[in-house]
Amino acid sequence: MGDDTSLTLSDDEVDRIFRALADATRRDIVRRTLTEEITVSALAAAYEMSFAAVQKHVSVLESAGLVHKNRHGRERLVRGNPDTLRKAQLLLDQYEELWRRRIDRLDALLAGDPAGGPPADPAAPA
Amino acid sequence: MGDDTSLTLSDDEVDRIFRALADATRRDIVRRTLTEEITVSALAAAYEMSFAAVQKHVSVLESAGLVHKNRHGRERLVRGNPDTLRKAQLLLDQYEELWRRRIDRLDALLAGDPAGGPPADPAAPA
DNA sequence: TTAACGTACAACCATCCGGTTGTATATCTG
DNA sequence: CAGATATACAACCGGATGGTTGTACGTTAA
Numbered sequence A, B: 001m002g003d004d005t006s007l008t009l010s011d012d013e014v015d016r017i018f019r020a021l022a023d024a025t026r027r028d029i030v031r032r033t034l035t036e037e038i039t040v041s042a043l044a045a046a047y048e049m050s051f052a053a054v055q056k057h058v059s060v061l062e063s064a065g066l067v068h069k070n071r072h073g074r075e076r077l078v079r080g081n082p083d084t085l086r087k088a089q090l091l092l093d094q095y096e097e098l099w100r101r102r103i104d105r106l107d108a109l110l111a112g113d114p115a116g117g118p119p120a121d122p123a124a125p126a
Numbered sequence C: 001t002t003a004a005c006g007t008a009c010a011a012c013c014a015t016c017c018g019g020t021t022g023t024a025t026a027t028c029t030g
Numbered sequence D: 001c002a003g004a005t006a007t008a009c010a011a012c013c014g015g016a017t018g019g020t021t022g023t024a025c026g027t028t029a030a
Helices: A011-021 A024-035 A040-045 A051-063 A082-110 B011-021 B024-035 B040-045 B051-063 B082-110
Strands: A067-072 A075-080 B067-072 B075-080
Touching: A011 A024, A011 A051, A011 A082, A011 B011, A011 B024, A024 A040, A024 A051, A024 A067, A024 A075, A024 A082, A024 B011, A024 B082, A040 A051, A040 A075, A051 A067, A082 B024, A082 B082, B011 B024, B011 B051, B011 B082, B024 B040, B024 B051, B024 B067, B024 B075, B024 B082, B040 B051, B040 B075, B051 B067
Parallel strands: none
Antiparallel strands: A067 A075, B067 B075
16 A cells, blocks of 8 residues: 555555645645755644644555655654646546547538448438 | 626635535536536436535536526526536636746756846856 | 525534554564 | 553444445436
């Protein structure tokens, strides 16, 4: 679990990534920790909720692989993980590509290009 | 709500988009409906759950703007919406860019470029 | 006009989620 | 050592989620 090097994502992993991103506080934590390492306390101070609540958010992000915690004495430095973010990007790219290919097929069809599949309309110009 | 033309997304909208994507069945529905319009019944037949359950999934996708329902007689044709997908992509791109800029700053710092901010190490070569 | 079909929607239920408070543990500081 | 700080973690609670079944309604087909 949490293998950063794997390119194939299980449904569960993808679930966790998108679920983790589906919360404004957590997205903000990702944003901050992508540009600087911050302790959990420092993060907690930034939000109108308890330390424990922020701790949970960080935990959700961590088990999604979006964030990594580094021990530094008694504190934990939270750092965003661009790799996982990139995986999510790739996912969305694939959907986009899927849609684009459909449009290409339609275009080919309209252009009478046989490579786009046999036209269903026999009335099309030869 | 659900304004496809707006380029700025509220936290709530983003929440709904990622939340909607955080489920394998819903992602599959998006995948299918991006390349072809399908009725809710046809979709329901593809999954091991009740019609009502699939109906709910479609509803979640619809209120996230990821899918659109077109009435066609007594059936509803579900079609994926690439625009909303693109918005999510843009979001992730911004995070990625944030991280990239941080790296650029670090690079500039290491290169002794004063535009990257004043080097903290006075031992750096002049 | 019935009957079948496709959909909508309400009610219900178990589980999950996001928050809280409280307690325990490790580390730093005086 | 004692005390303060940073974190971890469990228990609890209300509301959201994801599933179910049942009922109602508009549309198509016989």
